[in-house]
Structures are given as C-alpha cells and as structure tokens.
Amino acid sequence: MRALCWHGKKDVRVDNVPDPVIEHPRDAIVKVSSCAICGSDLHLFDGFMPSMKSGDILGHEFMGEVVEVGPGNSRLKIGDRVVVPFTIACGECDQCRRGFYSVCERSNRNKEMADKAFGHTTAGLFGYSHLTGGYPGGQAEYVRVPFADVTPVKVPDSLTDEQVLFLGDILPTGWQAAVQCEIEPTDTVVVWGAGPVGQFAIRSAIVLGAKQVVVIDRVPERLAMAVQAGAIAINFDDESVLERLKELTNGKGPEKCIDAVGMESHATRSFDSLYDRAKQAVMLETDRPHVLREMMYVCRPAGVLSIPGVYGGLIDKIPFGAAMNKGLTFRMGQTHVNRWTDDLLKRIQEGQIDPSVVITHTVPLEKGPEMYRVFRDKEDGCVKVVLKP
CATH class of the missing domain: 3.40.50.720 (NAD(P)-binding Rossmann-like Domain)
Structure with a gap:
C-alpha cells in the first residue's frame, strides 16, 4: 500500500509499504477514506519529537471502512464506517475506566521507554514516535487498529467524511x-x-x-x-x-x-x-x-x-x-477523545457544530509531502489539509 513515511527532519515521502495484518484478536483493519495533517505532525516534520525512525508511517487523524475484524472483536463488522481516535485505549485499565483515555495504562507497547521518559507511561498514539508505541499512522491506504472493540467511533452514512473526520482529534x-x-x-x-x-x-x-x-x-x-x-x-x-x-x-x-x-x-x-x-x-x-x-x-x-x-x-x-x-x-494533556465523541457527534448531527469549516485544502495522498511544507509555512491560506488515499 501507499503511505506517507518519515525519513528525517523535513523529509516526508510517499512509500510503498506492506499492508497491515491482524495481529491480535481485538484488532481491525480500516481502509482509509480520509486523513489529515495535524499541527502536531509538524513537530515530527520539524524534527522536534524524539524516538522517530526512518520509514515510520505518519498521521493520527483518519477514518474509513472496516475491511477485516479480529476474532475477538464483536463490536465491529466488515463495512462499518468509523472515525479512529488518535489515542489508543484498552477500555479496561484504571485510567480508561475513569475516562482518562489518553493515559491508558496498557496501549503503549513501548511502556518501558515511556516510563523512563515520563515517570509513567501514557497511551499509545497512532503515527507519533516510538515513545508512544511506534504504531503505524493513518496517512496511508490501510491501518491496523488495536483495541478496535473500544477505540473506533461508528458514524452514520448521512454525514460526510468532512463533517466527522475531526472527531478523531482536533x-x-x-x-x-x-x-x-x-x-x-x-x-x-x-x-x-x-x-x-x-x-x-x-x-x-x-x-x-x-x-x-x-x-x-x-x-x-x-x-x-x-x-x-x-x-x-x-x-x-x-x-x-x-x-x-x-x-x-x-x-x-x-x-x-x-x-x-x-x-x-x-x-x-x-x-x-x-x-x-x-x-x-x-x-x-x-x-x-x-x-x-x-x-x-x-x-x-x-x-x-x-x-x-x-x-x-x-x-x-x-x-x-x-x-x-x-x-x-x-x-x-493529550485529549481523552472517547470521553467527548458521543456528545460531539450529536452536536454535528444537530448542526450546532460544522467541523468542515476549517478545511482549506483537499488533495490526493501523493501530494502529502508538498502539503506538509505548505501547512507548516502557512502558504496559500492553508488552515487544514485533508488527504484522500
């Protein structure tokens, strides 16, 4: 599949990488319909976040269609349309039970590294360095979603991608x-x-x-x-x-x-x-x-x-x-995304909030490296970039 990959400071490329596969019974594979470049991604682009490795897949704002579901995931089915929060939550640890999903105690698979850096681990994040788990991100054609029986937000077909994409982060x-x-x-x-x-x-x-x-x-x-x-x-x-x-x-x-x-x-x-x-x-x-x-x-x-x-x-x-x-x-702190999504989805459906208002650029995934620069330098009136894999 194609994906935007980090190769060093100010070096983002479109690479061909292996398709993701189910690794755990609770996983799901999502075919990405829309993703976005976040201001936080620019910290990676500018080289300010530690523990990045060449070839890491970027992106933590994405949504799409479920195309494969692990045998331990009874919540999702193939064909479901979902937005995936950038914070990966197990739903079972003490922090998740309290609604503090961005500091989930179990989802960071590099917990020992985070414990040393922060004193205690935070949650795993998509596409945001090995300090937060080293999970491949969503600026790609497909994404493996761990704990997919908890994290993804199902969205109705009556709303466009542009209306609901940003439920995953901003x-x-x-x-x-x-x-x-x-x-x-x-x-x-x-x-x-x-x-x-x-x-x-x-x-x-x-x-x-x-x-x-x-x-x-x-x-x-x-x-x-x-x-x-x-x-x-x-x-x-x-x-x-x-x-x-x-x-x-x-x-x-x-x-x-x-x-x-x-x-x-x-x-x-x-x-x-x-x-x-x-x-x-x-x-x-x-x-x-x-x-x-x-x-x-x-x-x-x-x-x-x-x-x-x-x-x-x-x-x-x-x-x-x-x-x-x-x-x-x-x-x-990082956002406890799943604490707010039900309420915000309802507000979008009722027309109280229109998240699409911030979108200024919609381009194919292949133009991602160019748009990283445009977004960082605030050229061409750029406020928010949506990518279409």
Whole structure:
C-alpha cells in the first residue's frame, strides 16, 4: 500500500509499504477514506519529537471502512464506517475506566521507554514516535487498529467524511480545552493560536457561554476565520497583546487562557522568543514556551490555563513564582477523545457544530509531502489539509 513515511527532519515521502495484518484478536483493519495533517505532525516534520525512525508511517487523524475484524472483536463488522481516535485505549485499565483515555495504562507497547521518559507511561498514539508505541499512522491506504472493540467511533452514512473526520482529534481537543476551563458566563476566554485546534477551542468556548472570546495569531486568513465564528482578533505583529487584553478586560486580565500553539511558538519580536530559539539551536532546550510565559503573565489571579498544545521535552525560564502567587490552575494533556465523541457527534448531527469549516485544502495522498511544507509555512491560506488515499 501507499503511505506517507518519515525519513528525517523535513523529509516526508510517499512509500510503498506492506499492508497491515491482524495481529491480535481485538484488532481491525480500516481502509482509509480520509486523513489529515495535524499541527502536531509538524513537530515530527520539524524534527522536534524524539524516538522517530526512518520509514515510520505518519498521521493520527483518519477514518474509513472496516475491511477485516479480529476474532475477538464483536463490536465491529466488515463495512462499518468509523472515525479512529488518535489515542489508543484498552477500555479496561484504571485510567480508561475513569475516562482518562489518553493515559491508558496498557496501549503503549513501548511502556518501558515511556516510563523512563515520563515517570509513567501514557497511551499509545497512532503515527507519533516510538515513545508512544511506534504504531503505524493513518496517512496511508490501510491501518491496523488495536483495541478496535473500544477505540473506533461508528458514524452514520448521512454525514460526510468532512463533517466527522475531526472527531478523531482536533474537534474533541478544542472542546476539551474549553471544557477544562470551566467557563462561566462572565468569563473572557483567550485562545493563543488560530490554527485548527484554536478554531475549535474558540467555537467551543462560545458554545459553552463565554462572555467574550479573544484569539491571538498573526495569519490573516486564520484570524478572519476566528472573527467569523465570533471571536475578537489580536494580530501580535500589529499591536501589543498585553495592552489589548488590558483594554478588553478593564485591566483585570482574562479569567481563562488556552494555549493552542505548543512547543513551536512563532513569536519573533520578544526577547524571550529569541532566547528560546538560540537555546533550541544548540540543543539546550527542546520547546519554545513563549505562549506559556505570556499566559502566566496576563491571566487574572485565580484563573485557569488550559494547554492542549503539545510540548515534547524541556522548557526554560518559566515564571512559576508568578503562577503560584497568582493562584493559577493548570489543566493540560493529550485529549481523552472517547470521553467527548458521543456528545460531539450529536452536536454535528444537530448542526450546532460544522467541523468542515476549517478545511482549506483537499488533495490526493501523493501530494502529502508538498502539503506538509505548505501547512507548516502557512502558504496559500492553508488552515487544514485533508488527504484522500
């Protein structure tokens, strides 16, 4: 089959690789109808995530048709149409039973590696390094899905791929980011980053009743999309984020702050961003945490910082004293996708949420390597890329 494979920093290729096979009775094989490039994939493309190996199949946002089912899987049948969450969950461990699917205790087949890196393992993830299991990803014609009697979400034929594809990652990620803010009707919610996750965090905060939602970015097309959804836009290249947020909150600061950027903050004019880039260049720091510092500084005392943006390693010069003395609450982590999918699928069916709004480019799988670059460099108005194997 054809698949997008990682061969090193900024080196993604379309390779012919062996078709996946059933390896465990609970497995299923899915023929991919649609997949997508996620902002998190760019961390792999740019070489910031450890434990990647040449030839690894990329991608963790995908859906399709079940074409083979293991003998121990009674939940799925051949022909079922499914979206597959990026977090692989066994459904039986203590964490899964509590609804914390992204920290499943059993699905990471490289558990010992993750235990050493993190103290305790997190869940296995599709197409996202050997630290999270080394599972082949979904930017391919076929995918083996482990624990397929738990993880996949069945979707009706009445909805298009474009309406439901993002149930596997960015829609529940944006939703969880907003939910864990515990939004009150008097709250100002600020979202750093107007990419796909930021777009869904904005829409989720509005649905959940925030007084006002503010978005910070510098890409005109992304800011325009956020404004169309009802957000107030701040272009950090054109105005001071600190001064504008003071103005919007009567000097008190926002109650809730969401980091939808993560480890590759693109701020360029501040001293701390230059510091991060210098340390990163000589491997003294892995991530660029400008957004985290800014959120900790501007957030109103007793506020909440919600962090769906991915961080991979070590960060420096974090004003933790400010966060402690202001009494800030941090909520973060990979998304517990299956906790939210039933509710979000219903909201899509009722027309409350239209996930397809973020799609700007739909191309064949063969154009994937080119679109990685276009998406990273935000060319051609690119917000979200869908690939068709």
